[in-house]
Amino acid sequence: MDKFYSLVIKADGTNCELETSFILKNVGFKNEILTVGEIIQDPKILEKFSFIVFPGGFSYGDYTGSGRIVSSIIKHHLFENFQKHIKDGKLILGICNGFQILVKSGLLPNTSGNWQQEVSLIFNDSFHYEDRWVKLLVNKNTIFTKNLPDYIYLPVAHGEGKFIHSFDKEKIEKLGAFFYVDEKGKKSMDYPQNPNGSFDSIAGIVDDTGKILGMMPHPERFRDEKQFYFDEKNDPYGIIIFENAYRYIKEEL
Amino acid sequence: MILEVVPKQDYFDSLGQIIKNEIKKSEHSIKKVRTSNLYFFDKDVDLNFLKDLLVDSITDDFYIHPQHPFENTFYIDIYYKNGVMDPAGETLKNYLIKSSFQVNDVKTIRRFYLFSEEKINSEKVIKFFKNRYFNPLVEQAGEFKEKIKFLSRDKEFELKYIDLDCDLEKLSKDMVLSLNLEEMKMIKEYFYKKLKRKPTDVELETIAQTWSEHCVHKTFKSPFRYKNKRIKNLFKETIMKSSYEINHPDTVSLFTDNAGIIKFDQFNNICFKVETHNHPSALEPYGGAGTGIGGVIRDIIGTGLSAKPIANTDVFCIGIDEGELAENDFIIPPDEILKGVVAGVRDYGNRMGIPTINGAVCYHKKFLGNPLVFAGSIGIMKSRNSFKKVKQNDYIVLIGGRTGRDGIHGATFSSTSLTEDSQEISSGAVQIGNPIEEKKMLDAIMEMDGLFNAITDCGAGGLSSAVGEMGEETGAIVYLEKVPLKYEGLSYSEIWISESQERMVLSVPPKNFEKIKKIGEKYNTEVTHIGYFKGKKLELYYNEKNVLSLDMDFLHKGVPLYEKKALPYINFKEKKRKTKYKFSLDDALLKVISSKNVRSKEWIVRQYDHEVQSQTLIKPLGGKPNNSPNDSSVLYPLDSKEKCIVVGCGINPRYGELNVKKMTYAVIDEAIRNVLSQGGDLEHTFLLDNFCFGDVKNPHTLGAIVESTFACYDYTVKLKTPFISGKDSLNNYFIMKNKEIEIPPTLLISALSISDVDMIRSSYFKITQKPSSILILGKETKDELAGSILYSEYKIDEGFVPNIDIQESAKIHKNFNELNKRRLLISAHDISDGGLIVTLFESCIGNDVGCEINTDSKLELIDFLFSETQTRYVVQVYDDDLDYVEKIIGKKYMKIIGKVVKTPSIKIKHKRKSYTFETKKLLKYYR
Structure with missing residues (x-):
């Protein structure tokens, strides 16, 4: 079976599926977009895909807390299927609302191994939605982030992105994939460099295997260098994160 | 059952903290505010399932009523009134049903606990919350009661016929039909003479809807009499006529x-x-x-x-x-x-x-x-x-x-x-x-x-x-x-x-x-x-x-259209300013920069997702500090290789109040400037008109409509930029203290330009390797400050409203477009609200640079800096290209005024005096 199938999961109110799919296809994946309903009807279909992406948006309106309904669906309708996907060493990426879903369903970071929610993403300190570009420090020791430069810029756009946790310093350094930094590159707890007040300046985390990544910034929104927000030449780093996934699947799966 | 979800600690309750800070200003006794969410289900639902769905195990506690989190604490509940859509409740209900739980009704309630050592006056608190945290039209404040009220079933079906042998005006008012007497008579004739029966209620309602100003735009389509001229169909003879005359090959x-x-x-x-x-x-x-x-x-x-x-x-x-x-x-x-x-x-x-x-x-x-x-x-x-x-x-x-x-x-x-x-x-x-x-x-x-x-x-x-x-x-x-x-x-x-x-x-x-x-x-x-x-x-x-x-x-x-008698709009009497300015240049600058109209809209822009779909090239704000406003935004569709879409707009109610025709020219000009300065292409620029005017019973307001629509026709035909769509909203007035107050005539022009992606540039100044200069392109700056931000701030009602010679301005824009096409401009930002000085300031903050300006204008410096003369751009051009630019735009329409410098301040020399403004200081007022 072709291993380059990727899946973008769409719930009612998901709204970044097309641009995410656009990048996946251009990177080389055979991408499909399936609705949560279609997957519930045929959960085995997940086995077809090496890479599952939960894109941004407002799944089911996020009316009762961001990502909650989809994470409930994962726990109560698709739990075994996701466990199998992870056990097979396949990849998962959650962007923005997707990150919230991964965290609340217990899939990420799952350090205890019992699939319970361990961390959370809560309302920004400003208590409102915010769209801005941020500078990020990259932990390059993950499948998704290797060969990125030390620092990258990406846009964030969310109302509930404040990452909270109770891990010790060493553990969170290891789990952290992206950190909000100030202009000089120092991890920042100050607004607006850290746009939401995240603990330890966390913008994204991976699990212990590095195969599940969740991040608040939107890599799919930096696909062309012309999208950069000021006059400085910067490569579209967003694409690299997806390319790394492709490379991993090609070489390791 | 009712499930209450409450943040575990004060720390997780950002909303509570925000409300506390606000309410403390008037209610000093309130020490703390905590919020929670209540979910009401008309049937019991499996608790474990609900916990996963509604409770964040890290940050939230939950209670099943009658258990409460904060006993003996004052609270108010806010929830939707019966019959009003509750999106969260609706979503939950649908999901629960899909997961095979039998519920008929799910409601969501927001609860606010107020902690105080004194007794809390509930009426005062509700007054504070009103319009800030709930709207009394759709929401209810007070204690949520678990009783379910089903909307009573309608009485037996009964077809209602309406008798039209009555006071027709009163009938129209009672049924909220908004039809006038002539229209009601027309309807009566149709039913009684042609159909030989009474209308049903729904027939009357349907006609009222279809004939409403909102749907049929009867004013715009009506014949007008204005200054002894008869206009058969105002819309066809102005807005539509322009588009058909221009006959643009790309309009579909x-x-x-x-x-x-x-x-x-x-x-x-x-x-x-x-x-x-x-x-x-x-x-x-x-x-x-x-x-x-x-x-x-x-x-x-x-x-x-x-x-x-x-x-x-x-x-x-x-x-x-x-x-x-x-x-x-x-x-x-x-x-x-x-x-x-x-x-x-x-x-x-x-x-x-x-x-x-x-x-x-x-x-x-x-x-x-x-x-x-x-x-x-x-x-x-x-x-x-x-x-x-x-x-x-x-x-x-x-x-x-x-x-x-x-x-x-x-x-x-x-x-x-x-x-x-x-x-x-x-x-x-x-x-x-x-x-x-x-x-x-x-x-x-x-x-x-x-x-x-x-x-x-x-x-x-x-x-x-x-x-x-x-x-x-x-x-x-x-x-x-x-x-x-x-x-x-x-x-x-x-x-x-x-x-x-x-x-x-x-x-x-x-x-x-x-x-x-x-x-x-x-x-x-x-x-x-x-x-x-x-x-x-x-x-x-x-x-x-x-x-x-x-x-x-x-x-x-069938809707009867009547000739409307319009009288000229009463324009502001322009005259030369006599009073001397009683303020310094410094004061004026701070006042204008911090005025509501000019100051940064960042707090709004940031709350909007302006990048979803990954197609936004130029964002509303840009520059290294991310707060320099661009004139337009630019969209670059996913599958597009070369083409992009530049979107800008123009609006100015201050001019509208003073002079409708000049306002119309000015807002078209502004919309054009906005798209062109971002790199739009005038030859592929299309416009939308949105007229918002006052009481159509006022003949002068009707006159304003006539003047504005004709001005639209005149200028757009010269620019060859057709209207592709539009809408009017009339009767914008309100009654206060028994006095009718009409809004100022307001026209929003939205402009959309299809351009090449490599023509696009950001608005702000750049430090260049090769030497470059700052220029003003366009009309010579005149003493045109009536309706300007400066005069509005200081309440000066003298002077001249910016005037446009449409022939001249159209020519300037066309030549500016040539500069765009030949990629001769390094940056461009138009001059609009607040005048030249605001444009210079906004151009500097994008790259945190400054500028040195030297002007020989004969105007007083305040007039020169704050005048809102139309059809002007501030641009940056390589010195090598200056001759070429002059050849295209014409000597008369080009003034070299200075250089971009690294030091972030604006230095201006005028009549041997020099002035310096630190952009850092101005930014504090601008934010």
């Missing part, structure tokens, strides 16, 4: 569909529409603005055979309270209106996944009781989908949300003025939107490509307008009992005219219906076959009884 569909359509590239077309939602936003800013955006998005989805919305725009005109509101309870304070409309656009646009990329906010005291809310949407469509046509015997298919009592009488309501009892009478006219419902519908319709023959949205007038319009040529038969309802108890007439949001009507060939239904199921959006396009007439049935039968011709062509 003009003025006929929901939005104008133009060519984008070989496979795709673009459509653009801007709507107003003024009266609903005055009463319920959040819901009004949200449903305004929701409505215009549906216009785009309903253009041709459907377009995909790719961007939204929003423009607000907000009042200024100079103490009038102290004794007035019915007008919502301007700050709360603005917060509400921003939140409304934010929540609807962001949730729909459509970036909000362009807009403006302007302030004027005459918007106090009648703010203006413009909402626009841009769509992209396959060229083959540009036209629709209903076919005989097609199914009438309703898609999207269910129908409730929302917004009954919206169309007729928006055609009347706001009075102090508007809140009482028209509470039904307020609609609450559910963007997720619309998103599901949009996703489904996109997949239905090719399966339907026509589509339109249910906007003002609901099914009545949508089906009436679509069936104009084929006729239509609708079975009202088939329409899915939110709750029992709606009468046939309410079903027909309800303005429940998030619904559209499709014309579907019978063979495709099953396919369409399947796609609807995939996206969880309801698809219902409610009738047929056939029979030549409009016929409605309810439980097999015929409740309406009207001739399409009478409905659509």
